[in-house]
Amino acid sequence: MKAIAPGKIILSGEHAVVYGKPALVMAVNRYAEAGISGNGDARVHFELVDFDENSSLTIQALRELKGRLVRNYQMFLNGELGIREVLKKPFHLFEFLFITFLDGVQIKLDRGVNIRLHSDIPVGSGMGSSAATLLSVLRGLAEYFGLDFKPDDYFNYGFEAEKLQHGRPSGVDPYVSLHGGFVRFQNKRAQKLPMPEMPFYIVNTGVPQSTTGECVAHVAEHFAHSPIWDDFEAVADEMQRALLKSDLVEVKRWVRANNRLLTTIGVVPASIQEFISHIEKSGGAAKIAGAGAIKGDRAGMVLVFADESSNELISRYGFQVMNVKGDPLGARIV
Numbered sequence: 001m002k003a004i005a006p007g008k009i010i011l012s013g014e015h016a017v018v019y020g021k022p023a024l025v026m027a028v029n030r031y032a033e034a035g036i037s038g039n040g041d042a043r044v045h046f047e048l049v050d051f052d053e054n055s056s057l058t059i060q061a062l063r064e065l066k067g068r069l070v071r072n073y074q075m076f077l078n079g080e081l082g083i084r085e086v087l088k089k090p091f092h093l094f095e096f097l098f099i100t101f102l103d104g105v106q107i108k109l110d111r112g113v114n115i116r117l118h119s120d121i122p123v124g125s126g127m128g129s130s131a132a133t134l135l136s137v138l139r140g141l142a143e144y145f146g147l148d149f150k151p152d153d154y155f156n157y158g159f160e161a162e163k164l165q166h167g168r169p170s171g172v173d174p175y176v177s178l179h180g181g182f183v184r185f186q187n188k189r190a191q192k193l194p195m196p197e198m199p200f201y202i203v204n205t206g207v208p209q210s211t212t213g214e215c216v217a218h219v220a221e222h223f224a225h226s227p228i229w230d231d232f233e234a235v236a237d238e239m240q241r242a243l244l245k246s247d248l249v250e251v252k253r254w255v256r257a258n259n260r261l262l263t264t265i266g267v268v269p270a271s272i273q274e275f276i277s278h279i280e281k282s283g284g285a286a287k288i289a290g291a292g293a294i295k296g297d298r299a300g301m302v303l304v305f306a307d308e309s310s311n312e313l314i315s316r317y318g319f320q321v322m323n324v325k326g327d328p329l330g331a332r333i334v
Contacts, residue, residue, distance in 0.1 A: 003143065006330065007177070008127060009301065010025050013025075018216060026195070036141060038114070041112050042112045043112045047115070055089075097157065101141055126212075131174045134158045181328050197246050201324070209293060231261055232258075267288065267292030271298075272288065279310055283306065284304060288303075
């Protein structure tokens with residue numbers, strides 16, 4: 001049994017979506033893949049191909065792990081732990097998901113399960129890698145056990161697990177990975193929009209030193225009650241109108257405005273802002289497409305609207321260009 005789920009790109013509204021403001025988000029053709037199969041040793045085996053890591057636990061051990069992670073997350077909410085300390089190892093996220101799923105659907109295993117995970121979505125770079133992997137696992141498990149899962153079931157399990165990774169997530173990553181397409185997402189609800197037709201690409205500036213959860217916590221500390229989120233909403237509204245009209249001049253204008261707001265809240269490293277400024281001087285527009293970074297000189301993915309003349313500039317910075325297309329389908333069995 002094999003399932004895939006797409007990554008995503010935020011075209012406008014990152015960080016603001018945490019405060020109930022809209023984000024414009026597109027599922028893209030980079031995928032997490034989960035292979036589900038049975039085994040005869042009554043244990044649950046996890047293989048993270050991209051990390052070259054494996055684990056093998058009994059159901060009892062998984063329940064004990066779940067208890068520790070729940071306690072860790074509560075300590076994070078109480079301010080006693082940083083979000084990076086909630087999960088000690090990458091596969092703990094998926095072990096938590098599995099046992100939470102198993103207990104939630106009240107299935108008694110009569111044999112073990114193998115879960116093999118692989119992804120071509122860059123990790124920790126703003127493309128929703130963890131949410132896509134969670135959704136691929138959920139889609140595969142529901143099919144494997146013959147369950148009639150509804151969209152809300154997938155979303156709720158995925159969202160519960162994602163909290164351990166990102167602290168106080170908005171829910172946009174699991175929603176878009178589940179449903180695919182291009183949406184306006186706000187307060188865990190989404191309005192489907194036509195897929196943008198104008199060309200853009202994304203530039204991988206490298207994995208940030210800070211996690212999404214750390215960036216969200218930092219922004220909350222300084223801007224949780226700021227009126228700046230109304231400005232983010234206004235930009236998202238104008239960006240949506242420009243995208244629907246395929247008006248590239250206006251799209252660039254609002255991408256630049258979005259970048260200025262992101263710089264104001266402190267998630268655009270100076271080196272990345274320098275790169276974005278050079279893109280703007282060449283007639284293009286660019287902005288980070290995820291949480292950004294609060295330390296270091298890398299910020300994950302940068303969304304770029306520009307012609308091919310900018311490729312030389314991108315090469316000079318040593319960044320990787322990724323051409324992506326929208327995925328209209330979301331998580332599915334393949």
